[in-house]
Amino acid sequence: MASILKLKCAICECEYAPDAVTYTCPRCGMIGTLDVLYDYVALRARLDRDLIAASPLQSMWRYLPLLPIETDAVLPPLRVGMTPFYHAPRLTADLGVRAAWVKDDGLNPTGSFKDRASAMVVARAIEKGIRVVATASTGNAAAALAGIGASVGREVLETIIFVPASAPEAKIAQLLVYGATVLLIEDTYDVAFDLCFQMCLEQSWYCRNTGINPFTTEGKKTAAYEIAEALGWDVPDVVMVSVGDGNIIAGIDKGFYDLHQLGWIERVPRLIGVQAQGSSPLVRAWQAGMSAADMQPEDAHTIADSISAGLPRDRAKALRAVRRTRGAFVAVSDAEILAAIPALARLTGVFSEPACAAVYAGAKRALELGYILPSDSVAFVLTGNGLKDVRRAQESVAGGVRVQPSLDAIRRALEK
């Protein structure tokens, strides 16, 4: 494992001892999300990137020497991470860039990138002897927590999910299948979020809420490690990632930050965050040079529910990720997001949920705006499986050719 040196607030930069704070910065409150930082000089002396790359473990746990978990800890057994990373020649040609790759994180055990954070949080909970992990979510984070929890068993760990009572029944069904306790709160998501956090503090449950628990980032950073390792530590110029609460782009940023501190990569990629136009507070804050602390709640409306967030919980880290890597934020319309689903599937063979396909539309926009240059190499983080939202995918395509049951009719239909 990597011994934590300190926790550091992403807003006020105050530093805390590893066990002094569990969630956010006591000084800044909920906006003060914490970075988990290591003694990089010591790690650099002790670790060898080639040894790590030689690990036979085909999961995020191959990076255990860089993760805040004891080496002999009980790890959740599901295979999280080491998702496929494909070179995509047709996507490269379509965009007119030097090279393009896609990382299919929809092939994580519960179908999304969020499994990385849940696996890390569950591992931490087990290590600390905590018996309950709770979260407020209706989407991928909840499914990830419920699924990873099920893999270690209710005897070891109970998962409690707070959802607004209005959440779609199909999304709730997946949580119940995994055996999570599901509380349908008769109020908004924000109220469910706050109640979850308060119950965690009161009952000493571990809170997995996005933007609250600093270790979600430590799970998510492994995707950056995997991209770097897959390319022989020669990182792409640009990494594209869709952004709702901002925790995934924060995780990717942290991963490249770690590797750069270790001297394992020579530079960090520019991170380009893609938001839906109807939910793009980070795009505007970035354009206006606004600080995270000054951002105000807004209404959010987009078909890409996984990135719908009026006041992104991890806005501090997300803004910093783009600023310190000299990246950008771009917004794309719901129509562009829908069209991106079949476009990306046909160029790569990967079927994405709307929030995930948004990165393709975002790359087109970033090329127009000069944030991506034709000389750039670009990696796309595909965050969620298309099977998560087939109904939206249905809106993105027309309906096949109806044919009478005869060879003649088929021949005629195909000539058209």
Add this chain to the structure above:
Amino acid sequence: MASILKLKCAICECEYAPDAVTYTCPRCGMIGTLDVLYDYVALRARLDRDLIAASPLQSMWRYLPLLPIETDAVLPPLRVGMTPFYHAPRLTADLGVRAAWVKDDGLNPTGSFKDRASAMVVARAIEKGIRVVATASTGNAAAALAGIGASVGREVLETIIFVPASAPEAKIAQLLVYGATVLLIEDTYDVAFDLCFQMCLEQSWYCRNTGINPFTTEGKKTAAYEIAEALGWDVPDVVMVSVGDGNIIAGIDKGFYDLHQLGWIERVPRLIGVQAQGSSPLVRAWQAGMSAADMQPEDAHTIADSISAGLPRDRAKALRAVRRTRGAFVAVSDAEILAAIPALARLTGVFSEPACAAVYAGAKRALELGYILPSDSVAFVLTGNGLKDVRRAQESVAGGVRVQPSLDAIRRALEK
């Protein structure tokens, strides 16, 4: 690659030169599915199982020396196979067996085991310079062909899917997203199947139809290789697999057959096929000692649509698989299948579609009937991702606890 020695009919045992026949046995017709056989003595002299196990390739293509594909062939780029294989201690205890494992083939690129067959068929098509692959299916096989096709690109390969016009729109949507040509035939699945095969013969398209193309089995056999390799070539006593058309159990059987011929495993596991009660012709044929050639079409009704088949297309190989491994066929009710979805998810962390979860109910039945003994070790092949059919999963669980938005109400709800 492995040079094909001969093709051999599973019914009449006639043998053909590798290029003499493309689909089924000319003597037996559609029921005469063919085995692709190799010169096992020559392979045994040339190959080393430890060298194969040392391959860095994390996909089914690590077994290229045992597959009927040229080593320098263009292979579809998606990561098919090498799906997770989990030891499942709680499932072991629940069943009261010596050991249990689950193989999560729902984490293949399009979410099902069928990707193995489609990857093999697409690789064969590319190698032979064929530009169109067609299939009749509404389910996992169609999605697999469309997805694997999309990964190589329409410039290289076009996929044409024949579906009955009554197929669910969501299933059709996934095919269209991948860019397949979808023909909605105004008739039954069987008519669509026959029209597809006739068009393939007429147009020299490659036909992927289950039970027609002998190479689907050659793709599916890789799951057996992976199970054997994961256990250090010490295979389980029993392998459980759900059965509709019978092609998956045939593939598993072929994989263990190959390994046994090579002398890489000392014995073959008993294969236990699980059917839904409303679609269980193989259970009855096996119980009655009937030959595949004598089976007649029946009506099939089950909620587990992936294993609904009134006259299983690969009945010859499926019956043989169970008979020659001294396995069994068992039937389980739709209610048992539904209940198996959450049971399996909670015991293993894997969320399965109904047809896939059926293996858990089947194991319970097999234990009652003495087909599995407490001293046995059992591997479960989980063939399809739960996200493929969330609607059915919804029927398997009750709906969470509705709570007023207060800490008091939450505390009270959790005490119950």
